[in-house]
Amino acid sequence: MLTDFFRPWASPETTSINRLPMRPALLPYLDRYSAIKADNTSNKLYQSLDGDWDFKVFDTADEAFSEVDGLTSGKKMAKFDGSTEVPGNWTAQGFGTPHYTNIRMPFPELPPQPPAGNQSGVYRRIFGVPGFWKNRRVVLHLGGAESMAMIWCNGEFVGMMKDSRLESEFDLSANLDFSKENELVVLVTRYSDSSFIEDQDQWWMAGLHRSVYLYSTDRxxxxxxxxxxxxxxxxxxxxxxxxxxxxxxxxxxxxxxxxxxxxxxxxxxxxxxxxxxxxxxxxxxxxxxxxxxxxxxxxxxxxxxxxxxxxxxxxxxxxxxxxxxxxxxxxxxxxxxxxxxxxxxxGFRTVEIKDNQLLLNGRAVMVKGVNRHEHEDVRGKAVTRESMIADILLMKQYNFNAVRTSHYPNCNEWYDLCDRFGLLVVDEANIESHQFYNEVCRDSRYTAAFTDRVGRMIKRDRNHPSIIFWSLGNESGYGPNHEAAAGLARGLDPTRPLHYEGAVRAEWGQDEYHYERGRSVTDVIAPMYAPVEEIIEWAESEKPEGDDRPLILCEYSHAMGNSNGGLKEYWDAFKKYDCLQGGFIWDWVDQGIRKQSPQGDDYWAYGGDFGDTPNDVDFCINGLIWPDRTPHPAMEEFKKLAQPLEFDLSDYECGIIRITNRYDFTDTSHLLFHCSLMLDGFEKMELDLDVPSVLPDETAEIKVEGIIDGLKSLEEGLRISSGREISLFVSARLRVQTAWGAAGHTVAWEQRVIPLENKAPITNRPYFRPDDKVSDTEVEVSAEGIRLSNGRASLELGAPQLSVWRAPTDNDIIRNLEGQEEKPGYAWFKAGIDRIKCSGNTALTDGYISSEWVTAADGKPVGDIRYGLDDDGALDLILNLDESLPELPRAGVRFALQNEFEDLCWYGRGQKENYPDRKAGYPIKFWQSSVTGEYVPYILPQEHGAHCDTRWFELERSAPERLRLRVSSANPFIFSALHTSAEAIDALTHTWQVKPEKKTFVSIDAAHRGVGTGACGPDIFEDYRVEPGRYQLKLRLQLF
CATH class of the missing domain: 2.60.40.10 (Immunoglobulins)
Known part of the structure; x- marks a missing residue:
């Protein structure tokens, strides 16, 4: 079979040998009950082969084949290296290492040749079969093998399979011996000709990563x-x-x-x-x-x-x-x-495209989607049922309704769970040729692979009601191979529309979109990372005759590190234009792999951490959740923007609340509604609302007399109260437990802040403890710094430091990755603002102090701070930032508190971190935390911990004596309080290197650059940029 002219791992025309026709993941049963329940615990026609297999790794595919092929002549396998778990990746089990690349292949060879050094593994399993299976048909099911697998049974060659993400089945009936144990041997090559169309943005792994089993049927x-x-x-x-x-x-x-x-x-x-x-x-x-x-x-x-x-x-x-x-x-x-x-x-449902809209059961639906790779931090591509359920529950709880199986068919159970819990699915074929974007889609040697992968996916998955689109793949150009695959797909399943992003690109390359192209292969215009202004321009344009496709972003809001800024602007567009029907955020989970530091601490590794070259460093760390399924702070932003209810609180003075139902098919009878009035962030009155059941797209208006009475009471109290702000907060929660959420889970909320005429900063704490000793605070300002005292204690703050730097986010610049010259972080480093110093202080005649700041490297001017006390005793800080500077990360001041200030509370947005272009999902309330708890463990350490629209914050230490520092302002500001400095974080590459100090680094910003999505997508909007110029802060400082 193997000759100098035919090696199956380098022959794209050969997609399989002796493989049985594709079928749904259905098993045979002998009774109706077991068939309905899909119960395999007692299914006599099923036998799992999962578990430990003997395993040996070889440096090349030729070596592995030479060893295994000898089995046909009675030769015995050489000693195995040990055992490996199936399902699993040998690269995650100590045999070889993972390798991460995004676009480029992990080896230099051209299609269809894999590298000569093609690590390959040989698996062996000894097993018996039930005696009554004799004279019956016995089928071997291999759930997935990366990248190519060849199978022998009792020394006889059985077959070969390609496509790492779909199962293959083989008839073993003629190979089995029912009188003794049988030997099954599987050779898996790490790379093959298929690797060139599996060039997805994920780890290159290897092995049998999905379940293996046998089943028996009659003849x-x-x-x-x-x-x-x-x-x-x-x-x-x-x-x-x-x-x-x-x-x-x-x-x-x-x-x-x-x-x-x-x-x-x-x-x-x-x-x-x-x-x-x-x-x-x-x-x-x-x-x-x-x-x-x-x-x-x-x-x-x-x-x-x-x-x-x-x-x-x-x-x-x-x-x-x-x-x-x-x-x-x-x-x-x-x-x-x-x-x-x-x-x-x-499930009974219809899917159609009509009048530039996607319709489900005749209704237009908003796609609130996310892209999801199959990934676990220990098991690699061998995902468990528990992990899948955890993902789906989080998606439902955070108001996602759709998932794209980027960029390959998932394991069978994923679709069963999506059917059961309710997620719309774009099922994507395992086709991506990113490095050879223009070539492979036009290469006739790969035509069979394109059609085979699309056709087999459809034949396996077409019974699932959750699937609403078939996707022809990802980032693989647009050529004849796509046309062939689309023709096959339409013939196999005319009930579902097709999706393919590359069809609306320019004829060659990935630089431009031509939204009028590709109608023969895609029924939806599905660009990736298109700017908001571009999709709005399309929405407002006249469409070509006969083109009724909607626009649904297949990827947007790239979630790499501290990210997802500007999401609100996308959702404003989605809600305004009917033909813009949402999209899929990139992506779901950080693809970190658990590893141990030199000190033995667990951390999540990324590209290059395993000696893998070439690599694309942390570009695989771009999820909305950490690998352990903990949500990133940005998840709150999506949950708010995608919530299924809209609240109009504009007529709060009349006690009127309007609730619009944005569910697609569900009334509001499953929800309980609640409202509260807050004074300076503290809840002062709460009411349960009597809301009638509201049908989809309808609005209910209710009048709540309690709001009128509460407002009157609070406003009268403000005449003698220290507070200056009231807010109305309304929420909707689950009435009872559901399949995905607990009773009381908040589905939607809205807040209306009611500004009052009294604009003085809050000078008294709005809550007290029994041991509080409140007295006036004296503030002294000098060239040496700022000193606070209240007769009982004092605190040296030191001189305010000019703060224009932040530890770059991945969107600012991806460190150690080529091609970052156009990123803002590159300009910051070039300007030298990552390290600045005070060049001198001057006492001014008006009692203010002026401090000049320059770059540490070459003494170029950065700006100055003028600070002193105004007539009301507030600390007045005026920042003048040199006009020669590029746009900046921030404009503010920083103090380093020397003692251990640990307890933290504030009145502003929270509880999780938020930024000017990512703050819609964080209500303005009173919050409590700790400085230690403000650390956000992004896998590549970077800027974190900010809170916008802050009215005041307070830090407390317990030693050498209890002391509280309070900072407030009439004008909301942005602050963070951390045990690490921006300069320290900037120098780190992994979480295990983060060493908190006893100091507390307090940053107070008049302006802070948004986080955006610039690592892969548009930069931030103009409104969220920080340009050099004049900024001012007025802060009231107090000790308690």
Whole structure:
């Protein structure tokens, strides 16, 4: 089989050898109950091969093949290196190492040649099979192998598979020995010709990363089942179930089919009442309908039969109400005995594109989506069910309704869970040729691979109601291979639209979009990282005749590190223009791999940390959640912007609240509504609201007399109170526990801050403790610094330091990555503002102090601070930043408190960090934290911990004596309080290097640059830039 002219790992025309036709992930069962429940714990026709396998690693594919091929002549394998877990990646289990690249291949060879040094692994499993499987058909299921696998059983070659992200099945019937144990050997090459179309932005791993098992069928069996469940009217109306069943037969048997035929196929549809079979009933408890068709005997091959069932009343499936039904397929012999049965779940729904909108069940839906790689920090690509459920629960809790399987089909169970919990899915073929973007899509040697991957994905997954788009892949140009794949897809499944981003690019390259292109291969315009102004321009433009495609961003708001700034501007556009229907954030999870530091501490590693070259450093760390599934602070921003309710609080003086329902299919009866009035961030009055059930897209107006009374009471109290601000806060919470959220979970909220005429800063603390000793604070200003005293204690603040620097975020500049010259961080480093120093202080005649600041490296002017006390005793700080500077990270001052100030509270946005272009999801309240707790452990250390719209904050120390420092202002400011300086963070590359100091570094900013998404996408909006010039802060300083 292997010659100098044919090596399967370097032959793209050969996509498989002896592989069985693709089918859904259905198993055979001997009884109806097990088929409906998909219960394999007692399924006598199923045998898992997961677990420990013998394993040996080789430096090259040729060496591995030479070793294994000798098995055909009776040669025994050499000693194994040990064992490895299946499913798993050997690169995550101590055999070899992971390798991360984004666009470029991890080796220099050109398609279709993998590198000569192609590490390969040989797996071996010894197993027995049940005796009653003899004279039956036995199938091997390999869930996924990266990158190519070849299989031997008892020394005989069985077959070969490619496509790392789809399963392959092989017939082992003729290879097994039922009298003794059997030997299964699988050779897996790390790279192959397939690697050039699996060049996705993820870790290059290797191994059998999905489950391996056997199943047995009779010699006549259910080969394939395809269903289409279509409602014939609205919710609660009739529904039609189209069923196509392919029956396979195997001629390699002594069984005389003519004596047992004709065979009968029965199909039944049951609603959730029928699921009560789990209580012990052996017959369907609630069969909605069933029908029989005669399948006549055929000597060879299979036969496909089609029929329809019609139910009188069905509930529609949607992401909000994922109503599922059970389909049971049975194969009987002529005596009515069950030969085999299998079951699947389906949902009744429609998907269509009409008038530049995506419609689900006839309604336009907003896609609140995210891209998701399969990744765990220890197991690599071998994701567990627990991890998948954790992802889905978080997505639902944070108001996501859609997921794109970037950039390959996921394991089967993911789709079952999306069906069950309710997520819309863009199912993407395992095709990306990013480095060879223009070439491979036009290379006829890869045509079979393109069509094979798209076709097999559809045949496996088409029964899942959650899937609303088939995607032809990602970042692989646009050429004849896509046209061939699209033609096949439309033929296999005309019920779903197609998605492909590259089709609306320019004919060559990735530089420009031409939104009028690609209608033959994509039914949606799906750009990535398009600026807001560009998609608005398209929305307002006249569309080409016959082009009714909506625009849904396949990737946007790149979530690398401290990111996702400007998300509100995208959502403002989505809500304004009907043809802009949302998008998918890039991406879900940081692809960090757990590793230990030299000190033995766990941390998450990225590209280059395993000696992998070339690499793209931390460009794989761009998720909304950490690898342990802890949400980043930016998740709060998305949750708020995507919330399914809108609140209008503009008529608060009249006690009127308007609630608009933005659910697609659900009224508000499942929610409890609550409102509160807050004074300076503290809740003073709370009310449960009596809100009638509001239908989708309708608005309810309620009048709450308690708001009127509460406002009156608070405003009267302000005449003698220190407070100056009232806010109205309204929220909606789950009434009872659901499949994805606990009772009381907040689904949506809104806040209305009510400014009052009294603009004086808050001079008294709005809450007290029994041991509080409040007295006036004396503030002394000199060239040496600022000293506070209150008769009981004093505090030396030192001179305010000019603060224009922040530890760069990934959006500012990606350190150690090429091509960053256009990033703002590059200009900052070039200007030298990362290290500045005070060149001198001058006492001015008005009592103010002027301090001059220059770059530490070459003494270039940065700016000056003029500070002193104004007539009201407030610390007045005036910043003049040199006009020659580029736009800046921030404009403010910094103090370093020498003692351990640890306790922290504030009145402003929180509780999690927020920034000027990412602050919609963080209400203005009173918050409590600690300085230690303000650390945000971004995998590559960077700027973190800021809080916008702060009215005041307070820091407390307990030794040498208890002391509280309070900073307030009439004009909201931005602050952070951390145990690490920006300069220290800037020098670090991993979290294990972060060493908190006893000092507390307090930054107070008049302006702070937004975080944006510039690592991969547009830079920040103009409104969030900090240009050099004049800035002012007026701060009231107090000790308690």
């Amino acid at each position: 006549i069996y259910i080969q394939d089942v395809a269903v289409t469940a279509v409602p014939l009217s609205g919710n609660g109306g009739p529904g039609k179930l189209g069923i196509s069943v392919e029956i396979g037969s195997d001629s390699r048997t002594d069984k005389d089919f003519s004596k047992d035929g004709p065979f009968t196929v029965t199909a039944s549809l049951s609603d959730h009442q029928g699921i009560q079979l789990v209580n012990g009933s052996s017959e369907p408890a609630s069969g909605l309908c069933n029908s029989n068709w005669i399948l006549h005997n055929r000597e060879h091959g299979g036969q496909r039969i089609k029929f329809e069932l019609q139910a009188e009343s069905v509930q529609l499936w949607s992401h909000e109400k994922p109503e599922l039904y059970d389909v049971l397929i049975e194969l009987h012999d002529k005596m009515g005995n069950i030969i085999e049965c299998t079951g699947l779940k389906t």
